[in-house]
Amino acid sequence: MSLRIIATGGTFDKHYDPLTGNLYFRDSVLPGALQRARIAQDCVFEDLLALDSLDMLDEHRQQVLQSCQSSIEDQIVVVHGTDTMRETAAVLGTAQLKKTIVLTGAMVPYLVDDSDAFFNLGFACGAARLAKPGVYIAMNGQLFDWDKVKKNRDAGRFEALR
Amino acid sequence: MSLRIIATGGTFDKHYDPLTGNLYFRDSVLPGALQRARIAQDCVFEDLLALDSLDMLDEHRQQVLQSCQSSIEDQIVVVHGTDTMRETAAVLGTAQLKKTIVLTGAMVPYLVDDSDAFFNLGFACGAARLAKPGVYIAMNGQLFDWDKVKKNRDAGRFEALR
Amino acid sequence: MSLRIIATGGTFDKHYDPLTGNLYFRDSVLPGALQRARIAQDCVFEDLLALDSLDMLDEHRQQVLQSCQSSIEDQIVVVHGTDTMRETAAVLGTAQLKKTIVLTGAMVPYLVDDSDAFFNLGFACGAARLAKPGVYIAMNGQLFDWDKVKKNRDAGRFEALR
Amino acid sequence: MSLRIIATGGTFDKHYDPLTGNLYFRDSVLPGALQRARIAQDCVFEDLLALDSLDMLDEHRQQVLQSCQSSIEDQIVVVHGTDTMRETAAVLGTAQLKKTIVLTGAMVPYLVDDSDAFFNLGFACGAARLAKPGVYIAMNGQLFDWDKVKKNRDAGRFEALR
Numbered sequence: 001m002s003l004r005i006i007a008t009g010g011t012f013d014k015h016y017d018p019l020t021g022n023l024y025f026r027d028s029v030l031p032g033a034l035q036r037a038r039i040a041q042d043c044v045f046e047d048l049l050a051l052d053s054l055d056m057l058d059e060h061r062q063q064v065l066q067s068c069q070s071s072i073e074d075q076i077v078v079v080h081g082t083d084t085m086r087e088t089a090a091v092l093g094t095a096q097l098k099k100t101i102v103l104t105g106a107m108v109p110y111l112v113d114d115s116d117a118f119f120n121l122g123f124a125c126g127a128a129r130l131a132k133p134g135v136y137i138a139m140n141g142q143l144f145d146w147d148k149v150k151k152n153r154d155a156g157r158f159e160a161l162r
Numbered sequence: 163m164s165l166r167i168i169a170t171g172g173t174f175d176k177h178y179d180p181l182t183g184n185l186y187f188r189d190s191v192l193p194g195a196l197q198r199a200r201i202a203q204d205c206v207f208e209d210l211l212a213l214d215s216l217d218m219l220d221e222h223r224q225q226v227l228q229s230c231q232s233s234i235e236d237q238i239v240v241v242h243g244t245d246t247m248r249e250t251a252a253v254l255g256t257a258q259l260k261k262t263i264v265l266t267g268a269m270v271p272y273l274v275d276d277s278d279a280f281f282n283l284g285f286a287c288g289a290a291r292l293a294k295p296g297v298y299i300a301m302n303g304q305l306f307d308w309d310k311v312k313k314n315r316d317a318g319r320f321e322a323l324r
Numbered sequence: 325m326s327l328r329i330i331a332t333g334g335t336f337d338k339h340y341d342p343l344t345g346n347l348y349f350r351d352s353v354l355p356g357a358l359q360r361a362r363i364a365q366d367c368v369f370e371d372l373l374a375l376d377s378l379d380m381l382d383e384h385r386q387q388v389l390q391s392c393q394s395s396i397e398d399q400i401v402v403v404h405g406t407d408t409m410r411e412t413a414a415v416l417g418t419a420q421l422k423k424t425i426v427l428t429g430a431m432v433p434y435l436v437d438d439s440d441a442f443f444n445l446g447f448a449c450g451a452a453r454l455a456k457p458g459v460y461i462a463m464n465g466q467l468f469d470w471d472k473v474k475k476n477r478d479a480g481r482f483e484a485l486r
Numbered sequence: 487m488s489l490r491i492i493a494t495g496g497t498f499d500k501h502y503d504p505l506t507g508n509l510y511f512r513d514s515v516l517p518g519a520l521q522r523a524r525i526a527q528d529c530v531f532e533d534l535l536a537l538d539s540l541d542m543l544d545e546h547r548q549q550v551l552q553s554c555q556s557s558i559e560d561q562i563v564v565v566h567g568t569d570t571m572r573e574t575a576a577v578l579g580t581a582q583l584k585k586t587i588v589l590t591g592a593m594v595p596y597l598v599d600d601s602d603a604f605f606n607l608g609f610a611c612g613a614a615r616l617a618k619p620g621v622y623i624a625m626n627g628q629l630f631d632w633d634k635v636k637k638n639r640d641a642g643r644f645e646a647l648r
Binding site: 107114116120124129143 | 165195198199200201204205269276277278280281282283284285286287288289291292293300302303304305318319
């Protein structure tokens with residue numbers, strides 16, 4: 001059974017621009033990451049968006065929802081910026097798709113030293129394979145229900161809502 | 163709920179020795195990897211063995227079993243060489259411990275370019291959090307029951323037994 | 325004969341801040357880089373400044389000059405941002421110190437994938453060991469006299485003035 | 487003026503083979519390294535040999551000599567294994583070619599964490615640009631005349647003969 005991996009941008013996928021000194025989006029790092037993880041042959045990669053999650057509008061979240069809806073695969077990982085991951089998860093969660101959808105991202109870009117990105121991708125793939133249908137956020141080694149999590153910006157971690 | 167991560171060596175944990183030009187074991191890369199993954203605070207790390215899995219004897223597998231038995235944590239990831247991962251999994255599987263134990267490893271060492279190790283660790287942690295009690299092998303983005311998997315040495319992949 | 329390596333900041337030494345998503349300065353990467361290059365025992369490292377070179381004021385350039393003046397070592401590498409490397413080189417060059425001073429930097433931070441920083445450091449050290457007294461800029465595999473070079477911002481390269 | 491960079495193999499250029507767990511030679515890492523160093527456009531790369539330097543025979547050293555002799559470029563970097571770097575340097579040195587030839591290598595492969603390779607390449611390029619005609623060994627941040635150096639195998643360093 002194949003996994004669908006959907007790129008939407010976020011810190012995970014940022015590159016360094018040597019001409020401006022800024023971080024920006026270019027071709028997604030995910031195809032290379034899936035090769036490196038040795039799972040490319042078992043995945044369908046969808047290069048949907050390349051946005052900082054603070055720049056995500058309702059219409060973008062609808063695009064993510066449509067991709068999940070029309071996906072033949074029932075196990076989906078969405079790579080997303082952490083700042084509004086919860087908002088996109090809420091759009092997907094309220095749609096009740098009967099698929100297992102796991103949003104993940106990174107605190108440090110995949111291409112930067114000491115990045116958590118590749119681990120998070122692995123964790124999210126493991127969760128997408130095993131969790132029952134629903135919408136989840138996978139960050140810092142934990143899986144949260146989409147409506148029971150918040151980002152603690154000071155600590156740079158996701159935490160369960162109590 | 164904490165995860166227990168047990169190091170036993172394997173390709174995952176090999177270092178390059180500049181004096182001999184050989185790969186060897188030194189202090190495990192896992193504590194650093196858990197920090198980088200931002201899960202160190204939710205894990206108990208156990209530095210049990212540092213062996214090439216071809217050098218693993220019955221007594222070593224018994225040590226792994228004892229560690230799993232005496233673990234307070236019910237979710238356990240064992241980092242292990244791929245060549246005899248199945249044999250160790252069989253020792254753990256037949257013991258029927260009522261814990262979720264996921265063995266993982268790497269085709270390329272954590273410290274070598276293009277390594278799958280960090281992804282595999284993430285996948286295994288995701289699986290350990292979610293799979294029902296049992297013994298599993300997590301490699302190349304798939305979770306296998308311990309008694310339904312074999313390593314395809316020519317392809318460098320684990321595959322389900324049919 | 326020891327080399328003096330002076331950190332002043334610049335792209336070379338930028339870190340990624342996971343809490344803000346910005347690049348910033350923290351403890352210099354240079355001590356680690358000198359270890360990795362296996363030259364730490366033959367170098368004196370001076371942690372002078374940690375500035376984006378666009379934020380460098382005259383007083384900072386005077387600090388660099390003073391460090392070079394008071395250095396016991398006659399071979400000096402100054403790691404510096406590329407945007408105003410020429411201005412600092414001019415301050416050092418007009419002082420005519422009878423030492424070999426090589427400024428270098430990076431187009432991509434040391435801690436970011438595909439960085440030129442470690443090569444540039446090596447090139448600058450090689451030049452500092454061999455060039456006759458004077459002030460030079462070492463970038464993209466070339467050594468320029470301080471008063472015969474400009475940065476081509478569109479190409480991200482330093483070029484000789486004709 | 488262009489540099490010629492000649493690959494002969496050595497630790498610098500070793501890859502990890504996931505199927506056997508051994509280090510081996512494949513396509514050279516040097517073209518990628520020259521791109522990353524932003525000097526590819528100023529270099530001529532020659533993919534001459536891919537050998538562990540312990541496997542180098544007289545005929546191989548003659549091939550290196552011929553490449554240096556027929557090179558249009560007068561500044562040459564030879565990337566070589568460290569174990570017999572001196573022997574090849576002696577063949578080149580006694581030929582008295584009136585070119586600047588710098589041999590370098592690495593204690594840790596370019597593709598392995600914490601490698602000195604990229605620094606050494608930079609240092610060797612800096613030396614090749616500046617040293618007067620002759621044959622040199624550039625390792626651990628020092629430039630040695632070909633006939634005044636030995637490898638200290640216990641320390642993993644090159645040292646001047648006294």
